[in-house]
Amino acid sequence: DQGVASAMTNTAVRLPAEQYEDIPHTSPSRLKDILTSAKLYEHRRRVKRPDTDTLRAGRANHTALLLPDTFPLEYCVWPGVDSAGKKQIRRGEKWDAFVAENAGKTTLTEEQNREAWASRDAVRGNREAVAILGEDGKAELAVTFVDEATGIKVKCRLDWLGSAVVDLKGSRDIGEQSVSSYLVKFAYDLQLAAYEAAAKTLGLGHLPAVIIWHENDAPYDVAVDDVPEEVMAVGRIRYRMALDRLAECERTKSWPGRASGRRTIRLPGWFRIDNLFNNEAEEVYPWDEVTP
Numbered sequence: 001d002q003g004v005a006s007a008m009t010n011t012a013v014r015l016p017a018e019q020y021e022d023i024p025h026t027s028p029s030r031l032k033d034i035l036t037s038a039k040l041y042e043h044r045r046r047v048k049r050p051d052t053d054t055l056r057a058g059r060a061n062h063t064a065l066l067l068p069d070t071f072p073l074e075y076c077v078w079p080g081v082d083s084a085g086k087k088q089i090r091r092g093e094k095w096d097a098f099v100a101e102n103a104g105k106t107t108l109t110e111e112q113n114r115e116a117w118a119s120r121d122a123v124r125g126n127r128e129a130v131a132i133l134g135e136d137g138k139a140e141l142a143v144t145f146v147d148e149a150t151g152i153k154v155k156c157r158l159d160w161l162g163s164a165v166v167d168l169k170g171s172r173d174i175g176e177q178s179v180s181s182y183l184v185k186f187a188y189d190l191q192l193a194a195y196e197a198a199a200k201t202l203g204l205g206h207l208p209a210v211i212i213w214h215e216n217d218a219p220y221d222v223a224v225d226d227v228p229e230e231v232m233a234v235g236r237i238r239y240r241m242a243l244d245r246l247a248e249c250e251r252t253k254s255w256p257g258r259a260s261g262r263r264t265i266r267l268p269g270w271f272r273i274d275n276l277f278n279n280e281a282e283e284v285y286p287w288d289e290v291t292p
Contacts, residue, residue, distance in 0.1 A: 137162025189235030
């Protein structure tokens with residue numbers, strides 16, 4: 001579709017993760033924070049999130065799958081052992097020389113590198129995933145726009161944008177119950193609603209949403225889920241709630257925490273008094289997790 005390609009080329013660009021992070025706009029990830037508390041949002045806006053093995057591995061998985069030609073330009077692999085089988089540590093002359101030789105690249109372990117390419121092969125071997133990613137589209141697309149209702153500047157980094165808005169997610173468990181839980185717990189519905197809004201600013205209209213799940217460990221199973229309208233409707237509500245809350249906080253210069261006053265603690269919904277007299281109570285409830 002020439003119209004789709006033209007719209008994306010004219011108003012959005014592919015950016016490395018580091019450059020995308022430097023854009024000062026709010027993002028779906030930060031909007032998820034403000035649903036927890038404005039205080040958390042403001043903290044994470046001021047304090048840059050440290051890079052972690054999980055984040056590095058996730059970026060590597062995305063690049064191996066969506067932009068494999070750029071992988072050697074963005075990543076390097078530190079060998080765990082040398083040619084003699086001796087463990088190599090990240091310090092000393094060898095490490096300093098390795099860092100200098102690979103300046104600007106993200107360093108992966110050999111295991112992270114293997115997992116990235118194994119995940120890539122698994123997704124590319126899935127018929128449903130290939131049908132989507134084989135279409136004309138753009139990978140790792142950074143889109144910036146202004147939310148008309150609040151005037152807030154928003155940025156999104158879409159994994160894949162073509163005939164659908166596609167999000168790639170790695171997980172240990174891709175069973176239906178698990179991914180449904182992740183959808184709510186990690187506000188993936190809000191994230192997809194933001195991506196939908198970004199696509200609309202590019203003149204692409206209403207696009208369907210799809211999540212491609214892949215396991216991070218062997219056997220690297222893959223599942224492709226269409227996201228129905230009832231889920232997107234909830235995501236749009238949460239997306240709008242987050243933007244409205246952010247606009248109010250910026251207007252009032254106030255960033256409250258979770259508790260607005262003195263609270264009364266309640267027993268959890270799953271608790272039943274009868275279980276106090278059940279000999280198997282310790283097997284039913286995680287009492288051992290409670291710290292006096």
